[in-house]
Amino acid sequence: MAAAAPFDQRFGLDRRVVLPGPLALDGGGSLAPVEIAYETYGALAPGADNAILVCHALTGDQHVASPHPRTGKPGWWERMVGPGRPIDTDRRLVICANVLGSCMGSSGPATTDPATGRPWGMAFPVITVRDMVRAQALLLDHLGIGRLAAVVGGSMGGMQALSWAATFPARVGAALVIASTARHSAQNIAFHELGRQAVMADPRWKGGDYDAAEPPAAGLAVARMAAHITYLSEAGLTEKFGRRLQARPDSPDGAKSFGFDADFQVESYLRHQGLSFVDRFDANAYLYITRAMDYFDLAEEHGGRLADAFSPATRFCLVSFDTDWLYPTADARAIVHALNAAGAPTSFVELSSPYGHDAFLLESPALDRVVRGFLGTGT
Structure with missing residues (x-):
């Protein structure tokens, strides 16, 4: 594995990298090169064992804890990520990458097709959540990070966290999955x-x-x-x-x-x-991203049995909200049952909130305590 890229303590360090690929895609074919936009917060420990990957939701981006360059608004999870916060950048290196297919710097329909010199548009290959995760793995390889202390995500970010644990179990110490699902319903x-x-x-x-x-x-x-x-x-x-x-x-x-x-x-x-x-x-x-979410079906990817997607190598925490009707608590419980069947160490909590699915993005002392407690030990 390549030597780790140099990290420093500057908060919200914005980076972009073009990786040669090729990246094999679930839909067939491959993508090369692969451009990834990402941000880092905190510093990598000498043993490269303190990295946490935060995965964003459908309309999110890599600006998890720093101002958005277009809108000037605070990072989408600034209350959660930072010095002394539940995801503590005084102790952790936090990485957040713009997903494949998005429009904030990573390869997607809005980036340039090297074959034509024009935006890809609908010529960009249809991608999956697992393709997004494989692209993130290429980034971590580039950074010299062989194993994540944890991967954390809400909504589509939770899908990525699940896919990380299923695709690269030896590379994920812990997975925190918030307000998410293992597959989309017809609704x-x-x-x-x-x-x-x-x-x-x-x-x-x-x-x-x-x-x-x-x-x-x-x-x-x-x-x-x-x-x-x-x-x-x-x-x-x-x-x-x-x-x-x-x-x-x-x-x-x-x-x-x-x-x-x-x-x-x-x-x-x-x-x-x-x-x-x-x-x-x-x-x-x-x-492209909504299609990737609709295609996501973790059980289907593993022979039709969700438990077969998981390994005891990863520790899990599942969080749902009682008013979330997009990904209701029943979805989280189905994942928990599969994790129990796989013998994976698992904790689960349903939190009360009036805010529905968006509750994971909003002020929630109860969620803060769960995140801090889960990431504070054993990762």
Whole structure:
């Protein structure tokens, strides 16, 4: 294995690397070269045994604990990753890589096809979650990290954590899987197909060959609105918005327009979520990543029995939220049962939160305690 790349203590160190590959893909063929954008936090120990890989969700990126370069907003898990935080960068080297197929620097439909000199677009190969994990393994090889102390992820990040443990069990000391699943349900796939069809129905999509200056923003915004509903809970939406009407300059207390403007506060909120999303995400990347999530079926990859995906070589912690209807607690329990059958050391907790699936991204002292406790010993 190559000598470890030099790490230092600078917080939020942004890096990009082009690896020669080839990277074999589940769909057939291979990808070469492989470009990966990533960030590191903290320092690698002399024994290279303190690295934690944090895997991001569908619309996340490598900027886990530092400002997003496009929006200027704080990192998506800044409350969790940092000096003295549950994932403690005073003790750990934390790595977060932009997934294969995304649009924040890693190889994907928005990056340049070396054969044409133009963006890949829909000529980019369809990828899987396991392909994403294999690309991350190439990155760790480049960094000289043979074994991870832990891999951590929520939602699609949890899928990656599971796939890491199944694909490279000898390289993963512990896996922390939060608000995730071992495969998508028909309902999950249906919501993603709704979003994909919204993108592809936008006249600006042009079969995926759109100008970056004129993307299919309307379709992508609708896709984001539909998906965002699945990240919330009915109780949370009711508490935050109820049926309250949206204030306007001519109606400060809100009034029905008897038209199709955003009369209700929840309508205005969803429209804002959609419009702000298109400023930071690529439409084709959205298609590719949602397809990868829909294809994810860990049992299918291991002969149809989920327990066969796991090895006692890795220690696991599963976390679910009681109001998460996207990946409900039943999904986590199915994984726990498979882990028990495989003889893998496993802990599980269901946390209470009004915020639905998004709870893992929001302030949660209970989740902080679980993460700190699981990563504090034995990794």
